[in-house]
Structures are given as C-alpha cells and as structure tokens.
Amino acid sequence: MMTQWPGSSPAWCPGCGNFSILKTLDQAIDAAEIDRRRLVLVSGIGQAAKLPHYTRANVFNGLHGRALPAATGIKVANHRLEVVITSGDGDLYGEGGNHLIHAMRRNVGVKVFVHNNQVYGLTKGQASPTSDRGFVTKIQTHGVILQPINPLALAVVEDCSFVARSFAGAPDHLLRTMTEALSHRGGLALVDILQPCVSFNRVNTFQWYRERVRPVEDSHDPFDRDGALKLALQQGDEIPIGVIYRSRRPSFESQLAVLAGKSLCEHFEEERR
Amino acid sequence: MDLNIRIAGEAGQGVQTTGNLLVRAFAGLGLYVFATQSYMSRIRGGVNWFDVRIGDRELFSGRERADLLVALSPGALEALRGEVTDAGVVLFDGAGAPGVQSLAFTETATEVSGSAQLANTVAAGAVFGLLGYEIDKLCDPLAVQFGKKGAELVAGNVRCARRGAELAAALAASVAAPRPGGAPGDVCSGSEAVGLAAATAGVKFVASYPMTPSTGVFTFLAGAADEYGIVVEQAEDEIAAVNMVCGATYAGVPAMTTTSGGGFALMAEGLSLAGMMELPAVVLLAQRPGPATGLPTRTGQEDLAFALHAGHGEFPRALFAPGTPAQAYELTRRALKTAHRFQTPVIVLIDQFLADVQKNTQPLDRSLRPIDRHVVLDPAPDYVRYAVTGDGVSPRALPGSGPFVVCDSDEHTEDGHITEDLGVRVRLQDKRLAKVKGMTAEALPPEVYGPTDPGARGDECPARPESLPRANSTRPPQPPGAAGAETLLVAWGSTYGPCREAVDILAAEGRSVALVHFAQVWPLDAGAVRPLLTGAGAKRVISVEGNSTGQFASILRGAGAIDTCDRLLRYDGMPLTGEWIAERILR
Numbered sequence: 001m002m003t004q005w006p007g008s009s010p011a012w013c014p015g016c017g018n019f020s021i022l023k024t025l026d027q028a029i030d031a032a033e034i035d036r037r038r039l040v041l042v043s044g045i046g047q048a049a050k051l052p053h054y055t056r057a058n059v060f061n062g063l064h065g066r067a068l069p070a071a072t073g074i075k076v077a078n079h080r081l082e083v084v085i086t087s088g089d090g091d092l093y094g095e096g097g098n099h100l101i102h103a104m105r106r107n108v109g110v111k112v113f114v115h116n117n118q119v120y121g122l123t124k125g126q127a128s129p130t131s132d133r134g135f136v137t138k139i140q141t142h143g144v145i146l147q148p149i150n151p152l153a154l155a156v157v158e159d160c161s162f163v164a165r166s167f168a169g170a171p172d173h174l175l176r177t178m179t180e181a182l183s184h185r186g187g188l189a190l191v192d193i194l195q196p197c198v199s200f201n202r203v204n205t206f207q208w209y210r211e212r213v214r215p216v217e218d219s220h221d222p223f224d225r226d227g228a229l230k231l232a233l234q235q236g237d238e239i240p241i242g243v244i245y246r247s248r249r250p251s252f253e254s255q256l257a258v259l260a261g262k263s264l265c266e267h268f269e270e271e272r273r
Numbered sequence: 274m275d276l277n278i279r280i281a282g283e284a285g286q287g288v289q290t291t292g293n294l295l296v297r298a299f300a301g302l303g304l305y306v307f308a309t310q311s312y313m314s315r316i317r318g319g320v321n322w323f324d325v326r327i328g329d330r331e332l333f334s335g336r337e338r339a340d341l342l343v344a345l346s347p348g349a350l351e352a353l354r355g356e357v358t359d360a361g362v363v364l365f366d367g368a369g370a371p372g373v374q375s376l377a378f379t380e381t382a383t384e385v386s387g388s389a390q391l392a393n394t395v396a397a398g399a400v401f402g403l404l405g406y407e408i409d410k411l412c413d414p415l416a417v418q419f420g421k422k423g424a425e426l427v428a429g430n431v432r433c434a435r436r437g438a439e440l441a442a443a444l445a446a447s448v449a450a451p452r453p454g455g456a457p458g459d460v461c462s463g464s465e466a467v468g469l470a471a472a473t474a475g476v477k478f479v480a481s482y483p484m485t486p487s488t489g490v491f492t493f494l495a496g497a498a499d500e501y502g503i504v505v506e507q508a509e510d511e512i513a514a515v516n517m518v519c520g521a522t523y524a525g526v527p528a529m530t531t532t533s534g535g536g537f538a539l540m541a542e543g544l545s546l547a548g549m550m551e552l553p554a555v556v557l558l559a560q561r562p563g564p565a566t567g568l569p570t571r572t573g574q575e576d577l578a579f580a581l582h583a584g585h586g587e588f589p590r591a592l593f594a595p596g597t598p599a600q601a602y603e604l605t606r607r608a609l610k611t612a613h614r615f616q617t618p619v620i621v622l623i624d625q626f627l628a629d630v631q632k633n634t635q636p637l638d639r640s641l642r643p644i645d646r647h648v649v650l651d652p653a654p655d656y657v658r659y660a661v662t663g664d665g666v667s668p669r670a671l672p673g674s675g676p677f678v679v680c681d682s683d684e685h686t687e688d689g690h691i692t693e694d695l696g697v698r699v700r701l702q703d704k705r706l707a708k709v710k711g712m713t714a715e716a717l718p719p720e721v722y723g724p725t726d727p728g729a730r731g732d733e734c735p736a737r738p739e740s741l742p743r744a745n746s747t748r749p750p751q752p753p754g755a756a757g758a759e760t761l762l763v764a765w766g767s768t769y770g771p772c773r774e775a776v777d778i779l780a781a782e783g784r785s786v787a788l789v790h791f792a793q794v795w796p797l798d799a800g801a802v803r804p805l806l807t808g809a810g811a812k813r814v815i816s817v818e819g820n821s822t823g824q825f826a827s828i829l830r831g832a833g834a835i836d837t838c839d840r841l842l843r844y845d846g847m848p849l850t851g852e853w854i855a856e857r858i859l860r
Contacts, residue, residue, distance in 0.1 A: 038673050042520075045682070053690050058672035059679040060523055061691065062516065063546050069480075069513035073520025073528065074672075076504050077478055081524065081673055102509035258502045264477040265525045265671070267502050271475060272643040 010054050012047060017168035017195035017206075021115055022051055024171050025086065028178035029057075039082045042071040044096060046122050048088035048115035048195070065095025068103045071110040072252075078265040079109065079253045084182070089116040093129040093149050100151075100190075104158040107187035108252040113178065114151065114190070115168075117197035118204050125200035135203060152232035155190050156225060156245045162189035163228070163245040167213050168196065169206045173241060180243060187251035194239070209239070216242030223247070274451050275305075275328030277336040278400060280393075281353050282345030283318050287393035290418075291343075292323030294397050296631050297414040299327050300460045302406060302453040307332035307770075308460075308631040309848060314485070314569040320352045329451040332632070333597070333770030334851040341403070341448055343396050345378065362446045364399055366392060374446050378437070385436045386429035394430045398437025404450035408438040461634040463627035463767075466598040467557055468493030470605035472501040475643030476555075477526035479505045480517035484533040485569050486625035487559035491531045501641060511536035515543030515554065522552040523680060525671040527609055527644065529555040534563050534576045541583045544618050548588025550680045551659070551667070551705065553612035553619070553646075557605070560624040562846050571846030572625035574766055574819035580620045581795055581828065589615065589665075589708045591716070592795040594622040596769020599634050600792055601627065610644050611715070615708045616669055622794070624819065626848035627767035652676050657688040661700060665707030713796040719805065722773050723758060723787035758787035760858065761811040763838065765791040765818070765825045767848070772817050774851025779858060786858070787811075794825065799832040806835045814838040817854055 012018045029039065041052035045064035052059040058081075062070045067085045075083045085092070092100055092114050103110075118135070120126040126139045130151070134143040155163040162184045166177040174193065181189040194213070196206045220227060220242075228245035253259050258267070278295065282288045289310065296308045307326045313319040324335050337356070342363045344350035350365050350373070357363055366378040376399055378392035385395075394415070401411045415430045468490045471479070479498075481491045495505045508514035514530045521528035532540060537558050547554035558580055562573035580592055593608045595601040605621055612619040649656075652670035658678050660667045667687075672678045679689030684701065686692045760779075764772040769790045779786040789805060791797075806814055806829070816826035816838050823840035830836070841857055843849050 037675060037677075040524075040672050050691065053679075053681075056677065058677050059681065059689065060520065060550075061681040061683065062519065062550075063542055063682055066512065066516040066543070066546075069508065069516035070520035070523075072506075072513075073478065073480065073517035073522075074524040075520075076506070076517075077521040077524035077526040077528070078671075078673060098509055099513055102513070256504055258498075258504060264502075264504060264521075265673075268475055268477050268526050268643060268646075271502075271641055272646075 011050055013199045015198040016047070017117065017197070018048055018051065018115060020168040020171055021086070021113070021174070021193055021195060022054055024174045024178060025051070025113070026055055027175050028182055031175065031179040032182035034082050034182060038080060039084065040074055042067045042074065042083060042085045042110070043087045044091035046088035046091045048086060049091055051086045065091055066099070067091065068096055068099040068110070068112070072103065072106065072108045075108050075110055075253060076264065078263045079259055080263050082182075083110040085110060085112045087114065088121070089114055089118065089130045090120050090128045093151055097129065097149070101154070101158065104155060104160040104188055104190070106252045107161055107249050109185070109187050111181050111184070111189045112191065113181070114192050115195045116192050117195045117201055119197050119201040121197050121200055132203070150232065150235065151190070151192050152244055153229060156229045156232050159247050159249060160190055160245065161187035161247050161249050161251070162243070163232070164190070164243045165192045165194070165239070165241045167194040167209055167241055169209055170213065170241070173215065177243065187249055212237060212239045213241045214238050216240050216244065274449065275326055275332060276340045276448065276451060277324055277326045277338065278341045278343070279322050279324050279339035279353065280343045280345070280396065281320060281322035281349035283348065284313060284315050284321050285318070286345045287390070288321045288323050288345065291393040291397050292325055294411070294414055294418055295325045295400060296460055297417070298401070298411045299325065300456065300458050300633055301414060302410050303456050303458070304328065304451060304453050305330060305332050305456040306460060306631065306633055307335060309335040309626065310629045311847070312570050320346070320349050322349070322353065327451055329454050331456070334774040335848055337850055337852055341400065343400060345393065345396060362403070362448050364396070364403070364441070366396070374444050376440055376444070381436055381440065382433050385432045388429065391430060391433045394433040395437035398434035399441035401434070402438030402441030403444065403446065403448055406450065406453070408435055457633045457635050459634050459636045460631050461598040461637060462489065462629060462631050463595070463598050463601045463623050464489030464629070465493055466601035466637065467605045467621065467623065468497060469637055469639065470602045471529055471609065472497045472503060473638060473641055474606045474609045475527050475641065476529055476609065477503055478518070478521040478528040479503060479530065480508045480514040480528070481531045482508050482511045482514055482536055484536045486561055486628045487531040487533045487557060489628050490557050490559070511539040512543065515540040515556070516546070518554050519543060519547055519550065519552050522554055523550065523672070525646065525648065527553070527613065527646065529557060529609070531557040531559070533559050533561055534579070535566065537576065537580070537583065542585070545584030545586055545588065546682050547618040548584060548586070548590065548705070549682055551616040553609075553616055555608055555612050556618065556620045558620050558622050559628050560622060562844065568846040570625065572819065572848050573844060573846065574624055574768070575824070575844070577622065577765070577794065577820070578824045578828070580622055588705055589617045589712060590795065591619045591712055591793065592622060593619070593792065594766030594794050595627065595792055596767060596790055598627070598630065598632055599637070600769070602637050604792060606644070611712070613644060613646050615666060615712055617708060622766055624767050650674060659685065659687045659689055659701060659704070661687060661704045663707070664711050665704045666711070667704070709796055713798050716796050716798055717793040718798070718801060719789045719791045721787060721789055721805070722776060757785065757810060759785040759812045761806065761809070761814045762786065762788045762854070763806065763814060763816045763825070763829070764788060765794050768817055768819060771849040771851050771854055775854035775858070778851055778855035782859060784858070791825070794828070797828070797832045797834060799834040802834040815841050815858070817841045817849065819843055819849060
C-alpha cells in the first residue's frame with residue numbers, strides 16, 4: 001500500500017512549461033514500469049527543483065547546484081534505487097556546472113532532466129547560462145554578452161552515455177524521450193528539456209520554440225559521435241530534438257566490484273547482523 | 274630517560290623512509306616511540322626533518338631540540354645545527370665541521386651496494402650503531418620495507434645498515450641510549466587510527482578531495498576499501514564530497530568525508546544541509562595554519578571556532594578532538610555513533626601533528642563491528658520522516674523500504690515537504706534543537722591528569738594506556754590530580770600529550786600543576802565543567818592552544834564554564850611540546 005501524499009498546489013505560474021514536464025514525467029515513470037517505492041527524485045533549488053514535491057516518490061530536495069553529487073551518493077549507497085534528477089538550467093548548468101562535467105566522466109547511473117527555460121525564474125528574471133546573447137534583464141541591462149553554454153555539445157564531447165533534447169510543448173515527444181532515458185541502463189542520461197518561462201522570458205516562448213524544434217531524423221545513428229556533435233552544435237533557427245548521442249561506456253557502479261552482488265546498504269545490513 | 278633523534282635532509286632524500294624504518298625498529302626493540310614530522314610543501318629540495326623520540330617510559334610529546342642530528346644535506350646541517358642539545362651529537366654526510374661527526378653515508382652506500390640512493394640506510398645503521406642497539410633489529414624491518422622490491426635490494430640495504438653501524442661504533446662520539454623495555458610493538462599514526470576506526474565502524478562510502486594534512490586518512494581508507502567493502506571516491510571538489518556524503522547517508526550507509534580548513538570552508542553549506550535534513554554526515558577536519566592556503570604542511574588548531582559555527586542557520590552538531598592516536602580511534606567510532614544516534618552532522622578535529630604522529634599503541638581492533646544506524650527497517654504506511662518527538666530524534670527510515678522518505682533543504686513539514694507555514698517552522702526548528710539536550714547528556718567529560726593520580730598514568734597502566742573517561746558516569750569526574758593544583762592547564766585535541774608532559778616536567782620542578790583535557794569540545798556541559806575549572810582552588814588557569822587568539826578559552830567563557838583565564842598560544846606552525854609549555858610557565 002503506497003502512501004499518497006495529499007499534495008499542495010504547485011508554486012508555478014499558470015501556463016508554466018513545468019506543468020507539462022510534471023505530467024509527462026508521471027506518465028514516463030509508469031511507461032518505464034518504475035516502482036515508485038524505489039524511485040528517488042533529486043533536485044537542487046529553483047522553480048523546476050520543486051517538482052519532486054508534486055508527485056509520489058522518495059525525495060531529496062537538496063542545495064542549489066548540488067543535485068548531482070547528492071544523487072551520486074544515493075546511487076552508490078543503494079544502486080537498486082532509481083535516481084532521477086529534475087532541476088533547472090541555473091541549477092545544473094550554472095551553480096552545479098562543475099558537477100555536471102565530472103558526473104558525465106563518472107557516468108553514474110542517474111537520469112538528469114534539465115528544465116531549460118533560459119532564465120532564472122525563482123530569483124525573478126536574471127540571465128541563465130543558456131540565455132541567448134542580447135537577452136536583456138534587470139542585471140544584464142545592456143543584454144547578455146556571454147556566449148550561452150551548449151549542454152548537448154558538452155555532453156557529446158564528454159562522451160556522456162545518453163544525450164537527448166525535448167520540448168515541454170511537445171508532450172508525445174517528451175514522453176518518448178523521457179521513457180527512453182529512464183530505461184537507459186548504461187550510466188548517466190542527460191535530457192535537456194526546452195521549457196518556456198511565461199513570466200520572465202518573453203523571447204523564448206512556446207511559439208518561438210514550436211517554430212524552431214525539428215525532430216532528429218530516423219536515419220541519425222546516436223552512436224555516431226561526429227554526427228551527434230554536428231546535431232548538438234545546431235542552434236538558432238533549427239533546434240534538433242530527440243536522442244542525439246549514446247555511448248557504450250560502463251556505468252560507474254558497474255565497475256565497482258563491491259557492488260557486483262549487493263548494494264552497499266545490503267552489505268552493511270548483512271555485516272551488522 | 275629519553276632521546277630525540279632528528280633525521281634531516283632535502284625532500285626526496287628519503288628522510289621519511291629512514292624515519293619510518295627507525296620507528297618500526299625501535300618499537301620492535303620494545304622502546305617507547307614518539308615520532309613527528311616537519312616537512313615543506315614541496316616534493317624535492319628544501320629541509321625536511323623527522324624526529325624519532327625514544328624512551329624507557331611512555332612518551333606523549335615531541336621535543337624542541339635534538340640529542341642526535343643526522344644531517345643528510347648541507348642545508349639540513351645549516352638549518353638545524355643550532356637546535357641540538359649541549360651534549361648532543363651531529364652526524365653529517367660530508368666534510369667535517371667543528372663539533373660535527375663526518376660520516377660518508379653516500380660514499381659508503383655506493384661502495385657497499387652500488388647505489389648512492391641507499392645513503393639513508395647507512396645513516397639508519399649509523400644511528401643504531403651509535404646507540405649500541407643490536408643491528409639485526411634494524412635489518413628485520415628493512416626486509417619488511419623492501420621485501421616487495423626483491424631480495425637483492427633487501428641484501429643491499431642490510432649491507433648498508435651493517436656498514437653504517439660499524440662506522441658509527443668507531444666514532445669518538447657516544448650517546449646514552451634508553452634501555453629497551455616492554456613498550457607495545459604496534460605503532461600507529463593519527464591518520465591510521467581515524468581511518469581504521471571508520472572502516473571498522475562500517476563506513477561504506479567515503480568522498481573526499483585531497484588536501485594536506487587530511488590526505489593520510491583518505492589514503493588509508495582507499496587502501497582499506499577492498500578489505501572492508503568501502504567505495505572511496507575522489508570528488509571533483511569538497512562541495513561535491515560533502516553532498517555525496519549527504520546523499521549516501523540519506524540512502525542509508527554510514528559515510529564520511531575528509532578535508533582540511535580550506536576544503537571544509539567549501540563544505541559549510543553541505544554541513545548546514547545535513548543539519549536541516551537530519552543526516553548523520555561525519556567530517557574529518559585535519560587542521561593546518563591559515564588563513565587561506567596558510568602553511569599547508571604545518572600544524573595548528575585554528576579551525577575550532579569555525580567548525581563550531583560553520584554552516585548557515587542553527588542546527589545541532591558534535592565536535593570531537595582526540596589527543597592521541599588511540600583516542601582518535603575511539604572518538605572516530607564515537608563520532609559515527611553520535612551522528613547516527615542523533616541524526617546530525619559530527620566533526621572530528623585533528624591536525625597535521627596528530628595526523629602524522631607515530632606512537633606505540635596497544636593493538637587496535639581491526640575487526641568489522643558495524644555501528645547501529647538507528648533506522649526503522651519496516652516503517653508503517655503512514656510513516657513521516659520528521660515526526661516531532663520529545664527528544665527531537667524522529668524515526669529514520671530509508672528510501673526503498675516502503676513509504677516515501679521525503680527530505681528537503683527548505684523548511685518542511687513533518688512529512689518532509691516544503692512549507693512556508695511559520696508555525697510549522699518553529700515546531701520543526703524546536704524539534705531539531707531539542708537533540709542538543711540528549712547530546713549534552715552523552716558528551717564526554719574532560720579528562721583530568723595530575724602527577725599524583727596513578728590511575729591516569731598511562732605508562733603504569735599498559736592495558737589501557739590512554740583510557741577515555743566514561744560518559745554518563747554516576748558521579749562527576751573526580752580530579753585527584755586537579756584538586757589543590759595551583760595551576761590548571763586547559764587543552765583540547767592534539768595538545769593533550771604535550772600538556773601532559775608539561776605537567777610532569779613542572780611537577781619535577783616542584784610546581785603544583787594539573788591538566789584538564791577536552792576530547793569532546795561540543796556540546797559543552799558548562800554546569801559540569803565549571804566546578805572542575807573554577808572550583809578546585811587553582812590560582813591560575815591557562816588555556817594552551819595552537820592558535821593565536823585562544824579560541825577554546827573564548828568558547829569556555831561563552832558557555833559560562835569559566836570567567837577568565839590566561840592563554841598560552843603557539844601559532845608558528847610547529848607542534849606544542851612539553852618543554853615549550855613548561856619553559857614558558859616557569860618563566
């Protein structure tokens with residue numbers, strides 16, 4: 001018998017892309033046949049990071065930028081848990097950028113869903129690491145002059161084991177992509193989800209994205225790294241969505257001999273007896 | 274009697290190898306050993322030295338000056354010649370200078386073994402020869418040390434050691450040596466003791482970023498990982514390390530991180546997370562002088578106030594500060610137990626001096642004895658993680674065991690979900706802080722050492738050489754040595770041994786002195802401690818610390834454990850010694 005959390009209404013603005021991501025994530029969890037008792041949703045801080053509170057799962061809502069190291073600790077301690085991160089671009093690409101680089105090297109088996117709205121929502125509208133050049137905010141008053149980070153290209157270069165992009169405004173595509181990521185067994189899966197912010201980003205709207213997203217061609221072989229990099233570098237008028245890259249690297253936990261038969265938790269419990 | 278032998282040379286000359294060899298050989302002879310290291314933050318060159326103090330009774334401190342200096346380089350001779358006792362002897366690998374015994378270590382090594390690199394083994398042999406110890410007792414540990422590298426190298430080293438002993442025996446100089454006795458043959462460093470305690474207590478996950486002087490513990494645990502089934506991960510930074518530990522403890526395994534001041538500063542937010550989420554995160558904080566990068570390879574006790582206050586907001590924590598390797602073993606285990614009993618972060622404070630010190634120790638228990646995690650294995654369906662209880666400790670379940678385990682760094686309701694209900698906020702903050710009462714009740718009382726207290730004399734009590742006082746004893750700690758002492762030394766952490774020897778030195782000078790040592794510095798039961806510090810009639814209370822402001826004295830005053838006291842502070846990066854303290858008190 002599973003406990004139903006009575007829930008509270010999400011603290012998101014009406015029309016926020018997060019609603020679609022939440023609804024689709026719930027469907028993807030069921031589609032991937034994940035036992036929610038073994039599911040841990042991990043997040044940092046931001047509007048996206050509140051998502052774990054709005055569904056039924058174990059929750060570790062930690063510090064800003066630190067979802068990845070916390071998720072790593074959870075997965076290593078008990079790799080029988082399904083560990084999924086849902087957090088924002090500021091959290092995972094900005095404050096926690098260093099962790100992302102090293103988590104991809106480590107290739108720990110956690111699924112990372114980045115709600116990428118190209119803006120800081122919770123702190124009311126400053127630039128994020130993915131904001132386009134020229135994006136004007138109350139801080140970047142003359143427009144952003146920094147180059148936006150390209151998370152997918154970074155992930156391909158880092159040989160991340162699963163790299164995909166989807167769009168909150170394309171729920172079917174998002175469900176397929178999320179389900180595939182949740183079913184990935186080879187280590188870290190990064191899914192960059194384009195998510196319009198209806199309050200602080202008047203540029204990258206649902207309409208703006210709809211006009212630009214292009215599903216990846218069926219002919220694309222995600223194991224082709226050069227082809228993947230070419231797709232990842234496509235930005236601007238045409239934004240590819242879909243599974244961009246996959247690699248056949250062993251996951252972190254599969255390389256630890258001590259985890260071969262039992263989880264660390266099980267080892268401890270057995271030794272304690 | 275005791276004797277201080279100082280092996281000095283450039284980094285890369287094998288100073289440490291020679292020192293370690295002598296430590297093992299002396300302990301094998303049944304001598305009491307106390308070895309400390311002083312090294313520069315470099316891999317080659319400079320002047321490093323390794324002090325091996327030997328005695329016929331238990332030793333607790335290093336000494337300022339050497340009775341026997343072995344200088345392997347001209348720079349070492351120049352830097353350390355002035356630090357030799359009046360009757361001391363200097364052995365130098367080079368042309369003679371006044372008062373210096375020339376001994377051609379390098380030339381002899383080349384001649385005997387064909388390798389100049391074995392000069393330090395000739396030097397070790399010379400030390401044995403000069404002190405009149407049987408050279409076979411040096412050859413056995415040589416075989417252990419170099420056995421893996423092949424019989425030929427062992428044979429070369431043995432020849433070098435024997436030749437060194439012969440050369441030294443022929444010298445005009447002589448040094449009175451302590452007679453080998455019944456000292457325990459096991460030698461342990463502070464780093465090994467902490468690491469072994471963590472491994473045997475069932476720590477299953479360690480995430481750290483290397484930083485001197487904490488790296489020794491990290492390295493020990495990596496070496497013990499296969500035997501004890503530990504995952505040891507080098508994190509990308511200390512922020513990642515502490516957050517990994519938070520994640521691992523949430524999922525259910527005892528976990529810890531190791532760091533020094535700068536890295537610990539980066540962990541401050543994670544420590545606060547452990548306080549808010551009520552996770553049993555344990556941090557080993559090995560101190561070195563700051564601020565900033567400070568003196569990376571030297572010692573200090575400068576991070577006490579920081580460790581006590583690190584992390585934003587208010588949450589319970591415990592701070593342990595062992596005084597000897599044996600205490601480091603007991604207290605690391607205790608730190609893990611306390612963290613799990615009260616579901617809150619615990620910090621173990623050591624420093625470069627204690628991390629690197631090598632001392633005879635009764636054999637430490639190497640068997641795996643996992644601690645109690647205090648978890649509920651079959652939680653009810655209506656389980657909530659932060660149920661408000663009388664003692665502030667909520668039943669702790671693990672994710673995957675049934676009902677959802679929800680933890681939030683935001684203020685949260687009893688079920689762990691984010692809230693801005695300010696009434697709930699007060700209730701949950703009160704719940705977390707309610708744990709302080711229980712933690713204070715279980716805190717270790719300070720240990721009192723006075724020269725008239727035979728029970729506290731480790732050398733006469735070989736079964737428990739550094740016994741810790743027991744918590745929850747039916748009566749307050751009785752200070753036989755403190756009662757009536759005119760001067761009380763107050764110490765915390767690694768200054769235990771130096772202060773203890775200062776008490777002995779001062780007692781021999783006819784002074785009435787006792788030591789009150791805190792191996793747990795927080796929580797502090799001021800009501801129990803105050804009579805000890807102010808009620809025993811001492812005319813003078815002196816806080817002896819390795820920092821420049823007297824941090825512990827301020828904490829004692831702040832807690833109401835004392836009104837005023839003198840401070841005797843050392844912050845030149847070198848460890849306190851019994852003679853350094855005694856000299857200043859006699860002055």
